[in-house]
Amino acid sequence: MTKILIALGGNALILPGERGTIEEQLSHLNNCTSHIARLAAEGHTIIITHGNGPTVGNLLLKNELAKDLVPPMPLYICDADSQGEIGYMIQQSLYNHLKKLSIPREIVTLSTQVLVDPKDPSFQNPTKPIGPYYTENQAIELIKKGWKMKKLKEGYRRLVPSPLPKKIIESSIIEKLIKQGVIVIAVGGGGIPVIETPYGDLRGIDAVVDKDLASSLLAREMKVELFLILTTVEKVYTDYRGEHQMPLEKLSIEQAKKYLKKGEFPQGSMGPKIQAAIEFIEGGGGKVIITLPRLLEKALQRRAGTTII
Numbered sequence: 294m295t296k297i298l299i300a301l302g303g304n305a306l307i308l309p310g311e312r313g314t315i316e317e318q319l320s321h322l323n324n325c326t327s328h329i330a331r332l333a334a335e336g337h338t339i340i341i342t343h344g345n346g347p348t349v350g351n352l353l354l355k356n357e358l359a360k361d362l363v364p365p366m367p368l369y370i371c372d373a374d375s376q377g378e379i380g381y382m383i384q385q386s387l388y389n390h391l392k393k394l395s396i397p398r399e400i401v402t403l404s405t406q407v408l409v410d411p412k413d414p415s416f417q418n419p420t421k422p423i424g425p426y427y428t429e430n431q432a433i434e435l436i437k438k439g440w441k442m443k444k445l446k447e448g449y450r451r452l453v454p455s456p457l458p459k460k461i462i463e464s465s466i467i468e469k470l471i472k473q474g475v476i477v478i479a480v481g482g483g484g485i486p487v488i489e490t491p492y493g494d495l496r497g498i499d500a501v502v503d504k505d506l507a508s509s510l511l512a513r514e515m516k517v518e519l520f521l522i523l524t525t526v527e528k529v530y531t532d533y534r535g536e537h538q539m540p541l542e543k544l545s546i547e548q549a550k551k552y553l554k555k556g557e558f559p560q561g562s563m564g565p566k567i568q569a570a571i572e573f574i575e576g577g578g579g580k581v582i583i584t585l586p587r588l589l590e591k592a593l594q595r596r597a598g599t600t601i602i
Contacts, residue, residue, distance in 0.1 A: 294336045295518050296515065296517050296519070297332065297337050297338065297340070297518070297520075297521060298339075298340045298342065298515065298521065299329060299339065299340070299342070299589075300342045300344075300504065300505060300521065300523065301342070301523050302343075306322065307321070308321065313348075319386065321586075322386045324587060325386075328587070328589040333387075333396060333398050333476060338471050338474075339476045340476075340479060340515060341383060341387075341477070342481065343379055343478070343504070344504045345372065345482025345483075346482075348375040349372060349482060350423060352374055352375060353424035353451075357424075367499055368453060369497035369498060369500070372483075372484075372486065373404060376404055376481035376482060376484075376485065377402070379481055380481050381402060384400050384401070384402050387400055388400055398474065398476055399475045400475070400478065401475055401478065402478040403463055403467065403470075403478065405461065405484045406462040406484060406487045407458045407459075407461055407480065407486055407487065407510075408461075408487055409459055409502065410456060410459055410488075411488045415456045416454045419454045421454065423451055423452075424450060424451045426448030428448060435451070453500060455502065458484065458507040458510045461507070462487065464511065467511070471515065482501070483503055483507040485497060486499075503569075504565075505522060505565045505569035506568065508520070509573045509576075510572075513577065519581075520581045521581075522569070522570070522583045523586040523589065525585070526583075526585065527584055527588060527598065528540040528583070528584065528597075528598060529541045529558070529599040531552060531557045532557070533562070540599075542598075542599060543600050543601075544599060544601045544602075546574055546575065546602075549571055549601055550571060553568065570583070574601065580600055580601065583598055584597050585597075
């Protein structure tokens with residue numbers, strides 16, 4: 294049997310144009326976890342990670358709207374909240390599918406901390422857009438509070454640091470659980486970013502760790518053989534949405550590095566996924582498949598997706 298890490302993108306929860314109701318989110322997750330359940334039924338070791346983009350953005354919006362009624366929470370607490378919220382939905386949805394298949398697999402969502410370097414350059418130059426859009430007047434007031442803001446077509450958005458993940462704090466616990474056959478949901482939203490104080494204590498810090506890079510780190514620490522990245526496109530493309538768009542069914546590490554260097558995979562979309570794949574394979578991993586959630590099983594049969602070796 295294969296040890297597999299499955300990284301679910303934000304599209305597993307909320308599609309563009311949707312309000313993000315609980316009914317919409319559970320509907321998408323039910324479709325996605327039905328495929329994961331069939332993998333679990335085959336006896337594979339499974340670790341699930343997930344993004345939190347829409348959810349943590351909504352939590353930040355609630356912070357702003359209710360700030361005069363209840364104290365707003367820092368970003369790292371919102372990261373933790375989103376782990377619990379999304380993890381619960383994945384856990385319950387997968388449990389229900391496994392029960393229908395009469396498969397006795399245990400599932401747990403683990404609140405996961407990810408160590409980052411407080412000297413990471415991203416803390417001096419935040420680049421990750423997060424949360425709602427603001428008007429120019431709102432942005433001016435928020436800049437006075439110390440926020441970094443970026444003007445986009447739809448309005449202004451907050452920029453936060455996105456430091457590189459250095460260590461999964463709970464990795465030994467995850468390893469013990471998967472050895473017992475437990476399906477573990479971990480590193481949600483890239484994990485809760487923490488730094489280590491001079492005294493060895495951990496402390497939360499406002500940032501968002503990239504989900505794919507954190508998933509790649511966990512996959513390497515767990516010595517995973519197959520890393521599945523489920524996202525919004527069926528395959529990886531060059532010249533994406535351009536005149537010469539071309540799907541890539543198979544990529545070597547050398548080709549991936551070449552395309553990445555040429556700018557074919559922007560940092561705001563496919564770039565981190567390709568970088569995560571490169572780091573995973575160069576760290577001793579087997580292969581990476583990037584595709585849509587509904588095409589997971591076809592991709593395993595090499596009938597869909599992009600395979601990176």
